[in-house]
Amino acid sequence: MAEINLSKYGISGTTEIVHNPSYEMLFEEETKPELEGFEKGQVSELGAVNVMTGIYTGRSPKDKFIVMDENSKDTVWWTSDEYKNDNHPASEETWKAVKDIALNELSNKKLFVVDAFCGANEDTRMSIRFIMEVAWQAHFIRNMFIMPTEEELEKFEPDFVVYNASKAKVENYKELGLNSETAVVFNITSREQVIINTWYGGEMKKGMFSMMNYYLPLKGIASMHCSANTDMNGENTAIFFGLSGTGKTTLSTDPKRLLIGDDEHGWDDEGIFNFEGGCYAKVINLDKESEPDIYNAIKRDALLENVTLDAEGKIDFNDKSVTENTRVSYPINHIEKIVRPVSAAPAAKEVIFLSADAFGVLPPVSILTPEQTQYYFLSGFTAKLAGTERGITEPTPTFSACFGQAFLELHPTKYAEELVKRMEKSGAKAYLVNTGWNGTGKRISIRDTRGIIDAILNGDILKASTKKIPYFNFDVPTELPGVDTNILDPRNTYADASEWETKAKDLAQRFVKNFAKYEGNEAGKALVPAGPQL
Ligand SMILES: Nc1ncnc2c1ncn2[C@@H]1O[C@H](COP(=O)(O)OP(=O)(O)O)[C@@H](O)[C@H]1O
Numbered sequence: 175m176a177e178i179n180l181s182k183y184g185i186s187g188t189t190e191i192v193h194n195p196s197y198e199m200l201f202e203e204e205t206k207p208e209l210e211g212f213e214k215g216q217v218s219e220l221g222a223v224n225v226m227t228g229i230y231t232g233r234s235p236k237d238k239f240i241v242m243d244e245n246s247k248d249t250v251w252w253t254s255d256e257y258k259n260d261n262h263p264a265s266e267e268t269w270k271a272v273k274d275i276a277l278n279e280l281s282n283k284k285l286f287v288v289d290a291f292c293g294a295n296e297d298t299r300m301s302i303r304f305i306m307e308v309a310w311q312a313h314f315i316r317n318m319f320i321m322p323t324e325e326e327l328e329k330f331e332p333d334f335v336v337y338n339a340s341k342a343k344v345e346n347y348k349e350l351g352l353n354s355e356t357a358v359v360f361n362i363t364s365r366e367q368v369i370i371n372t373w374y375g376g377e378m379k380k381g382m383f384s385m386m387n388y389y390l391p392l393k394g395i396a397s398m399h400c401s402a403n404t405d406m407n408g409e410n411t412a413i414f415f416g417l418s419g420t421g422k423t424t425l426s427t428d429p430k431r432l433l434i435g436d437d438e439h440g441w442d443d444e445g446i447f448n449f450e451g452g453c454y455a456k457v458i459n460l461d462k463e464s465e466p467d468i469y470n471a472i473k474r475d476a477l478l479e480n481v482t483l484d485a486e487g488k489i490d491f492n493d494k495s496v497t498e499n500t501r502v503s504y505p506i507n508h509i510e511k512i513v514r515p516v517s518a519a520p521a522a523k524e525v526i527f528l529s530a531d532a533f534g535v536l537p538p539v540s541i542l543t544p545e546q547t548q549y550y551f552l553s554g555f556t557a558k559l560a561g562t563e564r565g566i567t568e569p570t571p572t573f574s575a576c577f578g579q580a581f582l583e584l585h586p587t588k589y590a591e592e593l594v595k596r597m598e599k600s601g602a603k604a605y606l607v608n609t610g611w612n613g614t615g616k617r618i619s620i621r622d623t624r625g626i627i628d629a630i631l632n633g634d635i636l637k638a639s640t641k642k643i644p645y646f647n648f649d650v651p652t653e654l655p656g657v658d659t660n661i662l663d664p665r666n667t668y669a670d671a672s673e674w675e676t677k678a679k680d681l682a683q684r685f686v687k688n689f690a691k692y693e694g695n696e697a698g699k700a701l702v703p704a705g706p707q708l
């Protein structure tokens with residue numbers, strides 16, 4: 175591997191560089207007895223090391239900033255009073271200041287450097303250099319990103335650099351116009367990211383996802399917050415959009431199908447391709463029997479985050495005392511049924527929108543028309559689930575455009591445009607699947623949701639007789655093999671159907687209100703009839 179010199183990045187006095195460490199080396203580094211605090215890993219009974227990430231156990235969107243400069247000012251979808259989002263502008267002075275904090279933190283230290291790809295397609299992938307001082311963070315990168323071959327490492331030229339200074343703080347954040355001592359700042363022009371004062375692993379992967387979300391649509395490629403799998407012949411591909419915790423990872427990990435990836439994908443002329451090299455599964459209440467593939471992926475080389483272990487390393491997956499957002503990252507080859515060697519497959523035929531409806535109004539599955547597809551994609555109605563973002567402690571209804579608003583760097587209509595273009599070409603059909611609640615007050619069971627997904631993927635749903643759900647005009651099946659018939663019409667899950675009526679009207683109104691922001695142009699206005707009608 176080529177020697178690297180970090181002084182060109184402004185990092186000086188480096189005492190040692192651990193460059194592209196093997197799993198063996200990472201294990202040794204992250205379990206060194208002299209490590210303290212959040213740097214310290216503990217070996218669990220399953221062989222995977224567990225780490226704690228401190229105060230930040232989920233993403234911190236309020237601390238996300240992008241440098242506003244000549245280049246980004248007219249392309250980035252900035253937050254505004256009319257439409258608030260998580261793309262907060264930072265000045266070039268603020269960028270200099272936070273970068274200095276990071277460089278200062280990373281100077282005169284032993285460092286870990288990992289070179290990795292984001293994007294399975296060689297033509298459009300990003301080559302990223304991650305620089306950090308914490309061993310397990312290097313492990314996380316190795317698990318989650320695509321690892322170059324020896325040959326690719328020889329000629330690796332980063333086109334993006336990430337400085338992870340999780341131990342530093344932005345003391346003068348007020349002066350700099352930042353939100354707190356924590357900052358996740360992107361510079362789209364210099365192609366760099368700085369992370370300060372958060373140790374949450376997901377911040378690194380979702381950061382690069384945000385950058386793919388910026389660069390790819392501008393090249394005419396769809397960039398999507400979805401999981402993806404295909405049939406055993408690698409022919410019939412499905413994608414599952416959904417905000418954090420709605421079931422992308424759980425439902426795409428299916429023993430009957432080959433996994434492409436669990437969270438971030440592109441859709442180009444060749445089809446669907448993964449951005450990542452690994453998966454990042456939630457493990458709260460993980461049950462060996464109901465999710466055997468994820469359970470079995472937790473072994474040596476997997477990395478647990480914020481899971482409760484006793485002194486002997488025995489795991490308590492049910493403990494929520496640290497966070498509900500307990501996680502495991504693992505390289506995708508920890509799942510047996512995957513597309514190999516490259517995580518890619520032909521254009522999707524089924525597009526599934528996972529929505530965790532906390533109101534209990536949406537049917538567990540609705541068959542969408544092309545107009546409804548656009549309307550519900552732009553609306554992105556779902557709930558933010560406990561622990562996934564800082565400050566979220568219970569399911570909180572939200573409209574998250576494209577089911578991933580926190581990661582969109584361009585206007586939502588750009589993502590809708592790219593998706594529709596690809597769907598029309600492949601003749602894909604879309605479905606809205608509620609993985610949240612119904613009138614029983616309980617979350618729809620994984621068993622029923624899996625039955626619904628099976629029926630979508632094997633075509634049973636198109637053979638089923640259907641009925642219309644009022645206000646939303648959804649077409650829903652009246653019966654599906656392997657699914658509790660009583661839940662298919664959500665009204666039947668209420669002791670009194672009028673209760674559903676009241677909630678449905680309220681939700682319909684929320685949709686109408688939310689969609690107003692898209693009605694400024696003809697294309698947006700034209701979609702209104704596809705939305706709920708009161
Ligand atoms: N009906 C359901 N469908 C999918 N997941 C469910 C359902 N009910 C409960 N869950 C739980 O919700 C969580 C979904 O998380 P995950 O699949 O990691 O979501 P994502 O990948 O979209 O962030 C898991 O902990 C899963 O056990």
Ligand SMILES: C=C(OP(=O)(O)O)C(=O)O
Pocket residue numbers: 232233376377380416417418419422423437454562
């Ligand atoms: C890592 C994340 O992704 P997801 O929960 O969608 O898997 C996250 O949102 O922090």
Ligand SMILES: [Mn+2]
Pocket residue numbers: 419422423424436437454455456
């Ligand atoms: Mn996931």
